Amino acid sequence: MLFRNRFLLLLALAALLAFVSLSLQFFHLIPLSAASKNGVSSKSRKRIMPAPVTEPPVMDPVYEALLYCNTPSVAERSMEGHAPHHFRLVSVHVLIRHGDRYPLYAIPRTKRPEIDCTLVANRKPYHPKLEAFVSHMARGSGASFESPLHSLPLYPSHPLCEMGELTQTGVVQHLQNGQLLRDIYLKKHKLLPSEWSEDHLYLETTGKSRTLQSGLALLYGFLPDFDWTKVFFRHQPSALFCSGSCYCPVRNQYLEKEQRRQYLLRLKNSQLERTYGEMAKVVDVPTKQLRAANPIDSLLCHFCHNVSFPCTRSGCIDMEHFKVLRTHQLEDERERREKKLYLGYALLGAHPILNQTISRMQRAAEGREEEIFALYSAHDVTLSPVLSALGLTGARFPRFAARLIFELWQDREKPSEHFVRILYNGMDVTFHTSFCQDHHKRPHKPMCPLENLVHFVRRDMFAALGSGSTNYYDACHKEEF
Structure with missing residues (x-):
């Protein structure tokens, strides 16, 4: 009997020690593996730089640069497409920055970085659709592109990158973006009908090969092996996407x-x-x-x-x-x-593209099933003023392959009511915008009413300038500035 009690006591003590050891490892109070002679574990010795898992307590230029690079790795978690069950997705409007590119400038008297801009399957970063993307692009030379886009290459192909050229990293970044949006908007929410047509899409890009190729990569991830006859990319001469309203x-x-x-x-x-x-x-x-x-x-x-x-x-x-x-x-x-100087520039710079977006949203809310998926392939100088104009002061400068998404939803229980969500790189930032900061205090309406965004673009953006103007033309030509 005494022996049995001692055995049970020892067994309980061993279990307690095992629990304590595991707990210490979980909370990182003791190392998970023995260190090498130089103090670096065999697993971490290969790492040149730690991955940005948690944000540092103070501004760290290296950490911020890693985020800016946006090197494709694991699948990204995102908040796109999240809504109460009684809401129906009506339209989606996507504004992207092109993917990773070769520099636009060269450092004098130094050798250019040797980066290969051909698309190679056995080179990282890789995407399962990379080879199929190249094959599909090779068949699109006769597709519909507004002039001068038809003269641009549809994918990068130089063994030594040319200045400003999209890299394989940039292509993979947007193949991933497109696949992510496909899984959410097409597979889950059935945004486009199975027999979608050119009328359902609105595609626009600046006249740079990196923006056209980024847009095509995202589109291919979103609609693999799409029918070229259903695709038409419009050319936007201005990085602000201001069309005929650029003089300001x-x-x-x-x-x-x-x-x-x-x-x-x-x-x-x-x-x-x-x-x-x-x-x-x-x-x-x-x-x-x-x-x-x-x-x-x-x-x-x-x-x-x-x-x-x-x-x-x-x-x-x-x-x-x-x-x-x-x-x-x-x-x-x-x-x-x-400072308010950039905000003034941003409000006037972003107004044309925001005005286009809400016009499409309003048409979709009226039941018109055209241009329900819009894609603008653009630059950092496009996204940055839009973020500022929306009041997203905490948003980071647009990284490579950044995406800003406007979702339009309909309440099935009250079909006349429509709502918007704003997402930046997968994060829901709707209630951080200047036009919907206080709306989250109303629990009976979990999204921002469409009219909030409409009133902001058509009225409040001009009031924020403090010039007394009530429309874009007057604000752009105010002589007292």
Whole structure:
């Protein structure tokens, strides 16, 4: 009997020790594996840089750069398509930034980063539809594209990327975006009929190959092996998607004042000036020439593709230089949000595309089943003013392959009522917008009424300018500015 009691006691003690050990591992109080001689575990030794799992407590330029790169990895969790069961999805309007691209600028007297812009199946990042995408694009040379889009290549194909060219990473980013939207909007919500036609889509892109190719990659992920005869991409000459409403003198005056603010902020940053001087010595050019070459654009490409920063006989541009330049970018974005100059530019710059969007939403709400899926393939300078105009002050600067989505929903219990949701990179930001910040306090209406967005675009955007104007034309030509 005594032996049995001792055995049970020892068994209970062993179970307790096992529980404590597992608990300590769960809360990371002891390491999961033994460290190597240099203090780095065998599993983590291969990592050059940790993945951005949790957001750091203070601004970290490296973490922010990783988010900006948006390198495809695991499947993304998103909030698109979430609504109470009695709501019906009516239309979806997608505004994207093109995917990862080769730099637009070259650092003087350095070798260009060697990045292959052909699409290769056995090279990362990869997508299961990559080969099929290339094959389908090869059959689309006679498809309908508004001039001058028909002269652009439908997918990247240079062994050494050309300036500004979409990379394989950029293609995969938007194949993933398209597949994600397909799973939600087509498979779950049946947004498009099985026999959809050209009338159901509205596709528009700027005249750059990277935006056309990004739009095609997303469209292929969304509608695999689509019928080319049902697709028509419209050309948008302006990055603001302002069509025939681009002439706006007051908007340009806001932009000039905003650029002046940027210049003054740079002059105040002595560390930035020292860094430019050090980098200029490395490449043996005047500091002014290096600054004009916008080196951060090229360095971000090196960073995103894990390519070493440039070196010369005089030394190397290094991570500390990169951090200083990237930190200044982040500080500029923070100050820009705090000042009203950019907001004025954003309100006038974003109005045309927002006005187009609500017009399509209103037609869909009236029951017209055309242009119920709209795709605008654009740039960071397109998304950024739209985010600011909507009042999304906490939104990060548009990363590669960023997406901003407007969803229109109908309440089946009250069919005359329509609502909108705004999503940025999969996050529901509806109640962070300036036109719907307080609406979440009304639990009986879980979404933002469509009329809130309509009133904002048609009336409140002009009131926010404080100019007394009541329409876009008057706000753009106000002489007292």
